[in-house]
Amino acid sequence: MRWNIGTSVLLCLLLLLAGCQASRLAQLFGSPADEKAASHYVDLLRDRQYAAIEAVVDPSQRRPDLHQKLETMASYLPSASPTSVKVVGVQSMQRSGERTISYTFQYQYPDRWLLIRVVRRTTDGSTTLLGLRVQPLPAALETINRFTLHGKSALQYAVLAAAIVVPLLCIYALALCVRTPLRGRRWPWILFIIFGLVTVSVNWTSGQWNVQAISFLLFGAGASKAPYGPWIISVGFPLGAIWFLARRRHLIRQATQAPVPPELPARAGPGAAE
Secondary structure: OHHHHHHHHHHHHHHHHHHHHHHOHHHHHOOHHHHHHHHHHHHHHHOOOHHHHHOOEOHHHOOOOHHHHHHHHHHOOOOOOOOEEEEEEEEEEEEOOEEEEEEEEEEEEOOEEEEEEEEEEEEOOEEEEEEEEEEEEOOOHHHHOOOOOOOOOHHHHHHHHHHHHHHHHHHHHHHHHHHOOOOOOOHHHHHHHHEEEEEEEEEOOOOOEEEEEEEEEEOOEEEEEOOOOOEEEEEEEOHHHHHHHHHHHHHHHHHHOOOOOOOOOOOOOOOOOO
C-alpha cells in the first residue's frame, strides 16, 4: 500500500511539473520579444495586410501562390480579438550565426479553435518569415489530447494492457530472482529482468505506432507527454523476465546440487612395478 501511495504522489508531481513547463515554454526557449514578434505576424494576417507579410517572407519560401495561401489562412481568422491565446510550443535552433525560432499558438474564439505556427529566421541581423501556418482545431489541445479510453483501436488497448502487465511481470520476476539461490553472480540476471527489449510506442490520440528494434525500456513500459501534446504509451518485450521464470527451477537445482569432486588418480601399491 505504501508503494502505491508513493507512486501516486510521484505521478501527481510529474503532472504538476509538466503543467509548469507548459506555462513557461516561452521563457525557457524564447523571450517576450520573440513571442511578440511572432504574434505580430498573426495580427498582420488577421488584418489582411498581405503586402506587409509578403515583404518579409524568406526568399526560399516565395511561391507564385503565396498571396492565395495567405488569403486562405486569413479566412480562418475572425476580425474580432480572440478570447484567449496560449503558447503551446516553442522550438529554437542556432548554428553558424543563424537562428531559427518557431512559436505555436492556440487561439480561442467563441466559435472556433485555431493552431497557428510562426517560424522566423535571423541571419546577420536580418529577420525573415520562414513559415506561417493556420490549422483549425475541433477543440482545445487539452481536450483533444486528454487521456480517455473511449474510441481507441485494438492496438492501443493492447499496448495499454501490455504496459500494465509487463511491469508487474518484471517486478515479480525480479522479486523471485532476489530470493532464488543462484550459482554465480546475480546482477546480470537482475539487469536482464528489469529491461524490456524492442519497444512498441503508440500515440494515444492519433493511434500512430512506432517500433524501435534496438531499445531498452526500464521495467518494460513507460508513458510520456509533452505540454499540450498527446500521451505516448510504450511497452517492451520482457525477454529477461520470461527467460528467468522459464529457467528458475533449473537454476535452483544447479545452485543447490552438491558439486561432484574430481576423481583422484589411482595410487600405485608398494609392490607395483615402476
